[in-house]
Amino acid sequence: MPMNLVHDVDGLHRIILTEPTGSSAEVLLYGGQVVSWKNERREELLFMSSKANWKPPRAIRGGIPICFPQFGNLGSLEQHGFARNRMWSLDSDPSPLPPANNQSSVDLILKSTEEDLKIWPRCFELRLRVTLSAGRLTLIPRVRNTDNKAFSFMFTLCNYFSVSDISEVRVEGLETLDYFDNLNNRQRFTEQADAITFDGEFERVYLSTPTKIAIIDHEKKRTFELWKDGMPDAVVWNPWDKKAKALQDLGDEDYQSMLCVDSAVIETPIILKPFEEWKGRQEISTVSSSYCSGQLDPRKVLYGFH
Structure with a gap:
């Protein structure tokens, strides 16, 4: 299926993907960032800040930014590395991946520059x-x-999900796992709750997570299923009211309608020898749900595959 490359008013190159049922996605060459994903009813599934800065070299708050080669401030580079602040290119040779001829797909590439x-x-x-x-x-x-020598890196796909009300959302699949609490000097704890719910600022890196995590939005009767491979960690973040007011590129009330659940490689960085390649995979799907608290079969969350 053809993709549509357009120039928007901000001068950014935007790739629009569509498929027969009517859903769509938009990807920027700037940052290689997905900035929109709409279902067949044209409902936006990803959150975008009402105060997002769309002018390079600033990062764009929302969608699915890419953190590479560093997560957060865990290194000597700028926050979350530089991949989200660079101009990517269309990739004319995505081998060895199979051709995506019959699907709505785009291949992008970012190569190291002299500045990098x-x-x-x-x-x-x-x-x-x-x-x-x-x-x-x-x-x-x-x-x-x-390169001619080995290097290591961290990697994160920061998924900003659009939710109806953060107080009505629960995350299942991370029960009993260890996590680093970034609001508590990155101390390591073990999750005790049956499911994660939100009533204040939240920023944790869950370790050795399952391949599948569910984000259940009671009010919208919708569940996001996040399936990932090659990215063993998961970051869960919501800034809540005080932090939202402190962030210049986030609206004061935006925290109520967003939740980040990220696919990540943080605790143990990937080490690549010369000419080696690492590959990850993330799939997000939505299912209509009338799940009440605790009714989602945890075995399906933890071990289920589509």
């Missing part, structure tokens, strides 16, 4: 395939070491 090498002296190629299908959005990131 000054702050992170490692040669790399970062590729991303974004594929839209009925009820599902798939992202396949790949990192290739094109």
Whole structure:
């Protein structure tokens, strides 16, 4: 299916993906960032800040930004690394991935530049395939070491989900897991709750997470199913009211309608030898749900595959 490359008013190149049931996705060459995913009823599934800054070199708050080669301030680079602040290109040679001829898909690539090498002296190629299908959005990131020495990196797909009311949302699939609490000096704890619910600022990195996590939105009667491979950690974040007011690119009330649940490699960075490649995969799908608290079969969340 054809993709549509358009120039928007901000001068950013935007790729629009569509598929027969009527759903759509929009991807920017700036940051390789998915900034919209709408279902067949044209409902926006991803959150975008009401105060998002769309002018480079600032990061865009919302959608699915990419953190590479660093997460947060866990290193010497700028917050979350530089991939989300760079201009990517269309990738004309996405092999060895199979052709995406019959799907609505785009392949992007980011290569190290002279400027990047000054702050992170490692040669790399970062590729991303974004594929839209009925009820599902798939992202396949790949990192290739094109240097003559090994290097390590962190990687995160920051998924900003649009929710009706953060107080009515629960996350299942992370029960009993260890996590780093970023609001408590990154101390390590074990999750005690049956499911994660929200009544204040929340920022945790869950470790050795299952392949499948469910984000249940009671008010919208909708569940996001996040399936991931090659990214063992999961970041769960909501800034709540005080932090939202402190963030210049987030509206004061925006925290009420967003939740970040990220696919991540943080605790144990990936190490690549020369010419080795790492590949991850993330699929997000939505299912209509009338799940009440605790009615989602945890075995399906933890071990179920589609």
